[in-house]
Amino acid sequence: MAPLISCIVPVFNGESHLRETLDSILAQTHRPIEVIVVVDGSSDASAEIALGYGPPVRLVRQDERGPAGTRNRGIEEARGDYLAFLDQDDLWHPEKLSRQRQRFRLRPELSVCWSHVTLFWSGEIAEEGRRRAGHPRGGTVPGYATTTMLARREVFEAIGPLDETLWFSDATEWVIRAREANVVMEMVDEALTFHRIHGANLTRRQDARSRDEFLQIAERALARRRAPGS
Amino acid sequence: MKKLRPNSADVAAKVVDGEAILINLSNGMYYSMDSVGGLIWSMIEQGHDLGDVAATIERHYEVDRDTAERDVQALARALLDEGLVVPSDGGSAPDANGVQLPPAADGYAPPQLNKFDDMVDLFALDPPLPELSKLDGGGTEDT
Numbered sequence: 001m002a003p004l005i006s007c008i009v010p011v012f013n014g015e016s017h018l019r020e021t022l023d024s025i026l027a028q029t030h031r032p033i034e035v036i037v038v039v040d041g042s043s044d045a046s047a048e049i050a051l052g053y054g055p056p057v058r059l060v061r062q063d064e065r066g067p068a069g070t071r072n073r074g075i076e077e078a079r080g081d082y083l084a085f086l087d088q089d090d091l092w093h094p095e096k097l098s099r100q101r102q103r104f105r106l107r108p109e110l111s112v113c114w115s116h117v118t119l120f121w122s123g124e125i126a127e128e129g130r131r132r133a134g135h136p137r138g139g140t141v142p143g144y145a146t147t148t149m150l151a152r153r154e155v156f157e158a159i160g161p162l163d164e165t166l167w168f169s170d171a172t173e174w175v176i177r178a179r180e181a182n183v184v185m186e187m188v189d190e191a192l193t194f195h196r197i198h199g200a201n202l203t204r205r206q207d208a209r210s211r212d213e214f215l216q217i218a219e220r221a222l223a224r225r226r227a228p229g230s
Numbered sequence: 231m232k233k234l235r236p237n238s239a240d241v242a243a244k245v246v247d248g249e250a251i252l253i254n255l256s257n258g259m260y261y262s263m264d265s266v267g268g269l270i271w272s273m274i275e276q277g278h279d280l281g282d283v284a285a286t287i288e289r290h291y292e293v294d295r296d297t298a299e300r301d302v303q304a305l306a307r308a309l310l311d312e313g314l315v316v317p318s319d320g321g322s323a324p325d326a327n328g329v330q331l332p333p334a335a336d337g338y339a340p341p342q343l344n345k346f347d348d349m350v351d352l353f354a355l356d357p358p359l360p361e362l363s364k365l366d367g368g369g370t371e372d373t
Contacts, residue, residue: 117355141354172352187351195355211242211255214353218253218260219246221349 003081005030005097005150008074009037010067014088015044017196021088022053030097036060036077040070046088068162068170071146075156083153085146089196096192100150103186112151112178112185115192117143122198140191145171148193155183168210169217176221231306233279235318243314245272248332252314258353259312260346263305265332266291267341270305273329274315280306282326290331291338301340308343 007025011018018037025035035057037050041064050059060077062070071085082101086092093099100113118140146162149171159178162170178185236243240256250263250271263271266287273283284298291298309315 142351143355144352145355172349175352176349214255215242215244215251215253218346218349219244219251221260221346222251222262 002031002101004032004034004079005082005084005101006074006078006080006153007033007035007097008071008078008083008085009035009050009088010070010074010085011037011039011042011046011050011088012064012067012070013042013044014046015049016198017089018046018049021086021090022050022057024091024094025086026053026057027094028092028097029095030101032056033097034058034078034080036074038062038070038074038077040064040066040073066164066167068166069164071170072161072164075153075161078153081153082150083156084150086193087147087195089198090147091194091196093190093192093194097150099190099192100188103188104150104152107184107186109184110186111155111183112149114142114144114185114187115148116140116188116190117145117148117193117195118191119195119197122196142187143193143195144175144187147195159183166213168207169213172214173217173220176217180224231280231303231310231317233318233320234274234306234309234315235277236275237314237316241314243271243275254313255353256313258347258350260349261312261314262344262346263341264339265336266301266339267305267343269329269332270302270341273326274309276324276329277318277321278323278326278329279320282323286326286329286331287338290334292334293338305341305343312343312345 009021009025022035022037025033033056037057038060039047039050040062047059047061050057060073062073065073074085075083084097096115100115103113104110155178159174159181163173166173241252241254243250243252245268248265248268250268253260269287270283273286280302284295284302287293287298287302288295306315
């Protein structure tokens with residue numbers, strides 16, 4: 001029997017695109033799945049939208065704990081053998097889970113599978129997307145981000161959860177930890193996740209705090225290089 | 231080369247205990263420079279021209295002027311080549327007496343730009359996207 005995959009959707013005020021996102025999970029060719037929508041604080045209709053779906057979509061609500069904390073809550077709630085995450089604005093290719101699951105069948109030693117990501121631009125800033133066409137980071141890129149990840153659940157027990165002090169770079173920091181622990185990971189060449197750029201997340205990416213977090217990650221990497229025995 | 235300024239559209243930097251740590255968010259490369267390099271970076275950030283920087287190093291470490299100038303220019307070229315700084319067209323120079331200097335007792339060693347590429351693939355998706363002005367070829371549009 002195919003293994004259960006828990007699909008974790010962290011949400012903060014995500015009503016605009018949440019239906020599309022959940023529909024792209026329910027359109028997966030892989031079964032069985034469970035879908036855990038974790039609504040973090042939020043003042044919009046996100047929870048009502050998730051509640052309206054019924055099984056296999058399950059709603060979990062919590063007081064605001066931040067993006068990494070919301071993903072971690074999903075991990076705590078998950079019952080699957082494998083965990084996947086999809087951000088509230090993003091979409092999956094219908095065969096995303098089955099193609100990644102195939103990699104695990106071919107490579108039993110594999111713990112984490114990532115995919116490439118294609119960016120797409122929401123209507124209100126489509127013009128900006130056109131202007132960025134051709135930029136190396138404007139199209140399809142390797143997606144070391146939770147939104148592309150399919151992981152055996154045990155890997156989170158071995159590596160630990162996401163660092164909840166990081167708001168922008170939690171996945172990057174987790175990948176570095178996993179690499180240092182020699183976790184077997186694979187990046188598939190296909191774009192199996194579609195990442196929506198819209199006004200709010202574009203602003204978020206240009207936030208000064210985001211720059212500071214990535215600088216902090218470089219600082220930690222340099223400190224580890226200097227540590228005795230490294 | 232007379233004066234440079236940090237390429238702040240792409241680069242985040244800090245100086246910790248005299249060491250400069252830089253990351254180029256447009257490509258995921260990151261860098262370190264130890265005490266002499268950290269001093270040079272701090273002075274570039276503060277708006278000093280490269281002549282000021284070499285004079286400060288000459289005084290502080292008691293190296294000859296030619297050595298100081300040669301080493302500052304070499305590091306400046308490396309910073310430019312990596313896209314960490316851009317040429318600057320002047321502006322007012324701050325007072326070099328206000329510069330915080332590392333202990334001279336540490337001795338003088340030519341500054342090195344240490345370069346690390348082990349996180350490049352991790353940065354393809356997540357860090358801040360490039361500013362529109364850069365894509366427009368240096369235009370002035372705000373994002």
